[in-house]
Amino acid sequence: xxxxHERHRGTPARAVLAAALVAVLxxxxxxxxxxxxxxxxxxxxxxxxxxxxxxxxxxxxxxxRVMESSDLTGRFEVSNVIGASGTVxxxxxxxxxxxxxxxxxxxxxxxxxxxxxxxxARVSGATPIAQLIEEQEGLLVPADSPFATVxxxxxxWRADPGSVRVGGGSSPGGPDxxxxxxxxxxxxxxxxxxxxxxxxxxxxxxxxxxxxxxxVGTSGLGEFEGQIADGSLRVLATSGEERLDxxxxxxxxxxxxxxxxxxxxxxxAPPGIPDAVRDQHIALLEEMHGTPEWQEALEAxxxxxxxxxxxxxxxxxxEQDERVAGTLEDLGLL
Amino acid sequence: xxxxxxxxxxxxxxxxxxxxxxxxxxxxxxxxxxxxIGPAMTVALLxxxxxxxxxxxxLIMFAGIYYGGMYGGSTTSILLNTPGESSxxxxxxxxxxxxxxxxxxxxxxxxxxxxxxxGTIGTVLLxxxxxxxxxxxxxxxxxxxxxxxxxxxxxxxxxxxxxKLRGFISLALGLTIGLVGTTTGQxxxxxxxxxxxxxxxxxxxxxAIFAVGEALWVAAHLRRRPLxxxxxxxxxxxxxxxxxxWKPWLRGTAYGFPFGALPAGGAEMPTFLxxxxxxxxxxxxxxxxxxxxxxxxxxxxxxxxASAAGTLVPLLAIGLPTTATAAVILAAMQSYGLQPGPxxxxxxxxxVWTLLASxxxxxxxxxxxxxxxAPVWARLLRIPRPYLYAGIxxxxxxxxxxxxxxxxxxxxxxxxxxxxxxxxxxxxxxLPLIVGVILGPRLEEQLAxxxxxxxxxxxxxxxEPVAVIxxxxxxxxxxxxxxxxxxxxxQGPERLEDQVDALEEEVRS
Numbered sequence: 001x002x003x004x005h006e007r008h009r010g011t012p013a014r015a016v017l018a019a020a021l022v023a024v025l026x027x028x029x030x031x032x033x034x035x036x037x038x039x040x041x042x043x044x045x046x047x048x049x050x051x052x053x054x055x056x057x058x059x060x061x062x063x064x065r066v067m068e069s070s071d072l073t074g075r076f077e078v079s080n081v082i083g084a085s086g087t088v089x090x091x092x093x094x095x096x097x098x099x100x101x102x103x104x105x106x107x108x109x110x111x112x113x114x115x116x117x118x119x120x121a122r123v124s125g126a127t128p129i130a131q132l133i134e135e136q137e138g139l140l141v142p143a144d145s146p147f148a149t150v151x152x153x154x155x156x157w158r159a160d161p162g163s164v165r166v167g168g169g170s171s172p173g174g175p176d177x178x179x180x181x182x183x184x185x186x187x188x189x190x191x192x193x194x195x196x197x198x199x200x201x202x203x204x205x206x207x208x209x210x211x212x213x214x215x216v217g218t219s220g221l222g223e224f225e226g227q228i229a230d231g232s233l234r235v236l237a238t239s240g241e242e243r244l245d246x247x248x249x250x251x252x253x254x255x256x257x258x259x260x261x262x263x264x265x266x267x268x269a270p271p272g273i274p275d276a277v278r279d280q281h282i283a284l285l286e287e288m289h290g291t292p293e294w295q296e297a298l299e300a301x302x303x304x305x306x307x308x309x310x311x312x313x314x315x316x317x318x319e320q321d322e323r324v325a326g327t328l329e330d331l332g333l334l
Numbered sequence: 335x336x337x338x339x340x341x342x343x344x345x346x347x348x349x350x351x352x353x354x355x356x357x358x359x360x361x362x363x364x365x366x367x368x369x370x371i372g373p374a375m376t377v378a379l380l381x382x383x384x385x386x387x388x389x390x391x392x393l394i395m396f397a398g399i400y401y402g403g404m405y406g407g408s409t410t411s412i413l414l415n416t417p418g419e420s421s422x423x424x425x426x427x428x429x430x431x432x433x434x435x436x437x438x439x440x441x442x443x444x445x446x447x448x449x450x451x452x453g454t455i456g457t458v459l460l461x462x463x464x465x466x467x468x469x470x471x472x473x474x475x476x477x478x479x480x481x482x483x484x485x486x487x488x489x490x491x492x493x494x495x496x497x498k499l500r501g502f503i504s505l506a507l508g509l510t511i512g513l514v515g516t517t518t519g520q521x522x523x524x525x526x527x528x529x530x531x532x533x534x535x536x537x538x539x540x541x542a543i544f545a546v547g548e549a550l551w552v553a554a555h556l557r558r559r560p561l562x563x564x565x566x567x568x569x570x571x572x573x574x575x576x577x578x579x580w581k582p583w584l585r586g587t588a589y590g591f592p593f594g595a596l597p598a599g600g601a602e603m604p605t606f607l608x609x610x611x612x613x614x615x616x617x618x619x620x621x622x623x624x625x626x627x628x629x630x631x632x633x634x635x636x637x638x639x640a641s642a643a644g645t646l647v648p649l650l651a652i653g654l655p656t657t658a659t660a661a662v663i664l665a666a667m668q669s670y671g672l673q674p675g676p677x678x679x680x681x682x683x684x685x686v687w688t689l690l691a692s693x694x695x696x697x698x699x700x701x702x703x704x705x706x707x708a709p710v711w712a713r714l715l716r717i718p719r720p721y722l723y724a725g726i727x728x729x730x731x732x733x734x735x736x737x738x739x740x741x742x743x744x745x746x747x748x749x750x751x752x753x754x755x756x757x758x759x760x761x762x763x764x765l766p767l768i769v770g771v772i773l774g775p776r777l778e779e780q781l782a783x784x785x786x787x788x789x790x791x792x793x794x795x796x797x798e799p800v801a802v803i804x805x806x807x808x809x810x811x812x813x814x815x816x817x818x819x820x821x822x823x824x825q826g827p828e829r830l831e832d833q834v835d836a837l838e839e840e841v842r843s
Binding site for chain 2: 051052053057058061065079080081082083084085087088091116117118119162163165171172195197198201202203204206207208210211213214222223225226227229230232300301333
């Protein structure tokens, strides 16, 4: 069967056109802004573990764009390696052991996905380069919800854990799932009894909240700005150390719950690269972090700056790996 | 409102915006044509342009891509039996048969005009209804969607073909393919391969079954059978074609718009319901179904374009994206600091009305660009058979690869291509399989969600009024033939259908 594919001499003009289009799209997507002159003249590859337009994609492409346009390095080849919430990309990173030109944007979701998909490619096994940003999770309720504060929610939860329907935009192991589980644990509710319903991203989750199909939604708040601004959704609390600008809600700690939870994104390199190359990558991202363009990108996307590099980031990854594994184990998902 | 719309037209027709609209519809048509790359991915890849152009120009281009993508999928469906998007899978059923009968130009024309009619009516409805119905669409929950999908699945039994057994085998194959993945939290049929964790993309399955399966079939018979020469045919639709197309266009619009506006509606369900309705209502043309009935192209093509307009209702009115493309357009709006929702019409009237006016412009552009091309494309089929099929295969592989940029999908394409070949060999109808792949996972998702929300209480399934109404309809559809058959001296409609099917079978053999 496969042999027939080779014979494309009679390709209709249409297919040629389409092939050209793919090429054009690919180039536009890579945000080609300049040639090879200037900068370090290094050509790097950036792997994105989800589809164009997704969270990792936005962060990864913003970072490469800043590095290219500030002449910090040569052109980036950005590729989306899609599958199993990042597990496929993580596996490829580990397989390209020693590749000195490869970077990958990833985050908390990938940590959990490697466990729930039964993969051996752990994030703590790759070479840590830098953590870039973090995003707080929020507890969202419909405007006419009976819960006015987090304490109301906690009381109802303790009385009958199953009766509080919690919805999130990520599958088990993802940030929107880990957050309510760790929250339940922190307030003395058995995580296995939490009634968590998976929605396919922010859109369906918004629908469920507006239609009051669920009692509480857990998610990053970026996608809900409109509904929060017009009052159709309320935020009970945010999960970070400090309050979020523009969101009139206390942190969990202020509400008397001892939990700080953030969704984060960062950059990894394959395992087994020389220290000199690792240091070069780290220096590159440090330079990028210092540019005004990056600060603008942070602001435009509502990302919180959370820059960690090298060993510090490595220790953080190990800690995250253990914490996620612990939560999933408590839930019987491992 | 009229004044605001006219101002919008003034702005949408400004040279710069018009240029972006043209670029948008051309790009959209092109990505619609290419299987695998859809409007959502295109808009996502073009997001960086929002850093350089004005909000209205970018949104006009994105809307053009969206409408163009919905239309473009039909061209390859009809000509090459290679659906570019999941929403044009149904179009391939009758459209490609028409093309083989020398009526490619008519099929392309009814698709183009139907898309225009549906897109225009859809946009009028969008303007009229957006502020009012948006609040209402979130009321429907998982129980209602489950009921609607159950209805759709039951409707398949009417298109199982002459042999119910073969129909059910095909449906079972489709549902099995739909099981693959870990979306339920459990790995099913993934063989520990993470590449299967997200399930199998419908575009890969459809392209394999339709295009690859057919290419293999043709290759297997090239030597033994003389080549059927595709007749040249007339270049335009005649009076009969118009007469048979306009009602399906309107009915397709009536299906497409509400499903597009519903959060879990999508563009596939209405094309599929439209096809079944047209088949039911075709009257004396019913026998043409399966051999190239124009109604079967007109209805579904109108439905998928109307659904694109419907999608913009919740997006603009309450900032609710119901499709992947809408979600990316929302991200683009947010990167400009625009927040869709009730306040958008008041805060940014100029932008909103320019966007709405540009939808009419995009629709007209699509018609103007594509209608004259219909006879030109139709001539593509005159390429000698071996070259044509080589081209189709090249195209199919390119499309399968570009879904996820994984060679693995090309392997799947070959596997399902072999299945498509076998299905032709053993006379299994393909529609039930496609329906199974599309509806199976969504049916399960809604059922699981409904039961999880009610903590396992089954009565939740009929807790919503819409769900109850749909179940009544289902009961009526199931009971009607039995009642009719029991009445003395009358022949039930089902029996009549069986006879027609038997006749069809005779003609075929």
